[in-house]
Amino acid sequence: QSALTQAASVSGSPGQSITISCTGTSSDIGGYDFVSWYQQHPGKAPKLLIYEVTNRPSGISNRFSGSKSGSTASLTISGLLAEDEADYYCSSYTSRNTWVFGGGTELTVL
Amino acid sequence: QVHLVQSPPEMRGPGASVKLSCKTSGYTFINYGVTWVRQAPGQGLEWMGWVGAHNGDPNYAQKFQGKVTMTTDPSTTTAFLDLRGLTSDDTAVYFCARIVGPPNRGRVDSWGQGTLVIVSS
Numbered sequence: 001q002s003a004l005t006q007a008a009s010v011s012g013s014p015g016q017s018i019t020i021s022c023t024g025t026s027s028d029i030g031g032y033d034f035v036s037w038y039q040q041h042p043g044k045a046p047k048l049l050i051y052e053v054t055n056r057p058s059g060i061s062n063r064f065s066g067s068k069s070g071s072t073a074s075l076t077i078s079g080l081l082a083e084d085e086a087d088y089y090c091s092s093y094t095s096r097n098t099w100v101f102g103g104g105t106e107l108t109v110l
Numbered sequence: 111q112v113h114l115v116q117s118p119p120e121m122r123g124p125g126a127s128v129k130l131s132c133k134t135s136g137y138t139f140i141n142y143g144v145t146w147v148r149q150a151p152g153q154g155l156e157w158m159g160w161v162g163a164h165n166g167d168p169n170y171a172q173k174f175q176g177k178v179t180m181t182t183d184p185s186t187t188t189a190f191l192d193l194r195g196l197t198s199d200d201t202a203v204y205f206c207a208r209i210v211g212p213p214n215r216g217r218v219d220s221w222g223q224g225t226l227v228i229v230s231s
């Protein structure tokens with residue numbers, strides 16, 4: 001199972017909005033609404049931001065939102081804060097009854 | 111409060127095996143599955159597999175079949191990851207995490223702190 005495709009890096013200024021995309025196939029993102037997004041700061045464990053494409057766990061800011069179109073999922077972060085600078089990973093359930101992660105996107109807040 | 115506390119760092123030589131532990135607390139262990147994810151230095155996350163909540167049945171990524179064994183011990187609320195035939199490519203931080211609901215939904219809400227495994231001669 002190949003990793004989902006994410007841009008290596010993205011940047012934005014404080015207060016702006018950015019979108020991170022995650023592209024898969026009909027065997028993963030395109031076939032199921034089981035896409036999750038994680039935030040990982042250096043040296044820390046990942047943190048769940050979004051599950052099942054659009055759902056936020058309790059305690060996650062509504063500045064984070066998820067969506068999906070076809071085989072591409074997206075994470076949008078609005079009102080960028082310095083603390084949002086981190087790595088972001090998507091993941092999806094697949095037709096092989098497995099999970100697959102994206103390669104990760106490094107967000108820089110300018 | 112949910113906690114997952116992983117075992118300390120390990121160093122092994124090539125060809126060796128290692129068993130990592132993930133001690134959980136703060137919830138009913140048998141009601142939640144556990145997944146294992148690894149991260150090589152400077153690299154992204156890699157899903158290894160999960161072990162089911164009620165029956166402890168494992169499901170491994172194809173890449174790790176024959177390489178790993180995931181088990182649980184409900185009596186100590188601990189999950190284990192056995193890795194064998196270690197190579198330098200297995201040098202990574204290994205995370206355990208709690209799965210909420212059916213594993214296919216991919217809802218992982220709590221993570222261990224990670225265990226660094228170094229494979230070197």
